[in-house]
Amino acid sequence: MGVAANKKRIIVIILAGAILIAGLCLALARQNISPKETPVPETLLAIETRGGLCPNGPCDAKIEIRKNGSYSYKNDNGKKSSGTLSASDTSRLEELAKNADFEAIKSKKFTGTCPTDYDGQEFIYTFYPSGQVIPACTYDINYADPMFKLINDLLSAVYSNLR
Numbered sequence: 001m002g003v004a005a006n007k008k009r010i011i012v013i014i015l016a017g018a019i020l021i022a023g024l025c026l027a028l029a030r031q032n033i034s035p036k037e038t039p040v041p042e043t044l045l046a047i048e049t050r051g052g053l054c055p056n057g058p059c060d061a062k063i064e065i066r067k068n069g070s071y072s073y074k075n076d077n078g079k080k081s082s083g084t085l086s087a088s089d090t091s092r093l094e095e096l097a098k099n100a101d102f103e104a105i106k107s108k109k110f111t112g113t114c115p116t117d118y119d120g121q122e123f124i125y126t127f128y129p130s131g132q133v134i135p136a137c138t139y140d141i142n143y144a145d146p147m148f149k150l151i152n153d154l155l156s157a158v159y160s161n162l163r
Contacts, residue, residue: 011056023145042067044094048153051116059121062097063158069093071158083161096147099120102132125151 037140045065052059061075069090073081114137125134134141141148 007068043047043128045097045128045151047151048124048126049121050124051114051119052121053119063155065090065093065154071154073158073162079162080145081158081162083158085157089150089154093147093150096150097127097130100127100132100147102127102134105134105141105145106139110137110140112140 040074042068043064047061047063047065048062059075059077061073061079063071063073065085065091069085069087071083073079099156114122115139116119123136125136126132127134140143143152
C-alpha cells in the first residue's frame with residue numbers, strides 16, 4: 001500500500017469524524033431550542049382509593065398533594081379536579097410526614113375486614129420523598145394520629161371541591 005492510499009484513508013477518517021461531530025453539535029443545539037416543560041411541583045403525598053362500586057366499575061381515584069399546596073384529583077371514570085390547599089396545612093403535613101415514625105405506623109397489622117370486601121374503598125397513602133407506602137388494609141392506621149387527622153381534613157377539603 002502506498003503513501004497516497006494511506007493519505008486518502010486518513011482524509012476519509014477525518015471527514016467521517018468531522019461529520020459525526022457536526023451531527024452531535026446539531027442534535028445538542030436542537031435540544032436547547034426546544035420549548036422547556038414547566039416542572040411539576042414536588043409531590044408531598046399521593047392518596048389512592050381502590051375499590052368501591054361505581055356505575056362504570058370500581059371507584060379508583062388518585063389525589064396528589066404537592067409541597068406548594070396545589071393538588072390534583074382524577075378517577076378512573078374521567079373526572080378531574082385541581083385546586084390549592086392552605087399553605088399552613090401543607091407545611092404542617094410536610095413537617096409531620098418528615099418526622100413520622102413509619103416503623104411504628106407499620107408495626108400494627110390490619111386484622112379487620114377490608115372495605116373493598118363489601119364495596120367500600122381502601123386508601124393507600126404514599127409519602128414523598130421517603131416513598132413510604134401505607135395501605136389501610138395492610139396496616140392498622142391510627143386516624144387520631146395528628147398526621148392522619150390532618151390528611152383526613154385535607155381530603156375533606158378536596159372532596160368538597162369535587163361537587
